[in-house]
Structures are given as C-alpha cells and as structure tokens.
Amino acid sequence: MYRLMIIVFVYTSCRNNTPDYSIDVLQGSWLRYESTDAREDSMIVNITGDTAFIQFSSNQSDFTIGTMKWISITPVARDAQNDQGDFTLLDLSGSGSYYNATIFIQSDSTFTLNSLDFPSAPGGKQSWKRY
Numbered sequence: 001m002y003r004l005m006i007i008v009f010v011y012t013s014c015r016n017n018t019p020d021y022s023i024d025v026l027q028g029s030w031l032r033y034e035s036t037d038a039r040e041d042s043m044i045v046n047i048t049g050d051t052a053f054i055q056f057s058s059n060q061s062d063f064t065i066g067t068m069k070w071i072s073i074t075p076v077a078r079d080a081q082n083d084q085g086d087f088t089l090l091d092l093s094g095s096g097s098y099y100n101a102t103i104f105i106q107s108d109s110t111f112t113l114n115s116l117d118f119p120s121a122p123g124g125k126q127s128w129k130r131y
Contacts, residue, residue, distance in 0.1 A: 019075035021086050021105055023050060026073065030111075031131040037094075037122035044131055045069050050089075062094035071098065078104070083116060091115060094123070 030052075032043040043063065044056040052070035057063045073089040085102035091113065092098055099117040106112060109130040118124055 017077045029131040030128045035126040
C-alpha cells in the first residue's frame, strides 16, 4: 500500500502542468463550421489578445456583430480526462450570460470548443477553423 502511494505521488508530481500553446496560436479570424446549434454555424469571430469579437453572424443568430463572444481566454495544461483543453475561457451564450468553456487545439487551423457548464445545451460543442 505504501509503495502504491509513492508511485501515485511520483506520477502526479511529474505530470506536465505547463500549457502546450500560447495565446498567439488563436490570434486572428475563425469560422464556426459545425456545432450543436446549426443557427450559429457561420459565425466568424476575431481573437485579439484574450478576447474574441463577433465579425459575422447570420440573420437567425442570437448574436450581433461587435459583441464580445469570448473573454478571458487563458492557456492551460491539457487534461482531457477532466475535460480540460488547451485554453479556458468564458463563452457568451444566446441568453446573454458568460459560461465556462474550454478549447482543444486540433491542428494549426482547427479547434473544438466545449461548454463546461452546459455541454448538452445548444452550442455546447463547436468546431472552428481558421478563416
């Protein structure tokens, strides 16, 4: 039992808690091309610093151009077992409230965004590509 506790301690102590990505990889414009809320699947955001502003949204959208869609985008160490992606952020919902979300980088030009507070809600899962 004592040996198992030491192994667990060593394993958790050696895990990498350093983010794999800097905020720089997200800078620029991104197109939402697929999600669990098709009305929003043409939205374009522009990320500058740690904030994303809406550049385009459809006529059916709950969002308007110029609105802050994401705020407080922060690089973190990925922990997929605990639904922790490469970035944490606050995502503006259609109801006008900000909720916790995480971004998983898929490639240089794609990422997924998952709501942590309401993963099953419309828009709880989103796919984005560089625009």
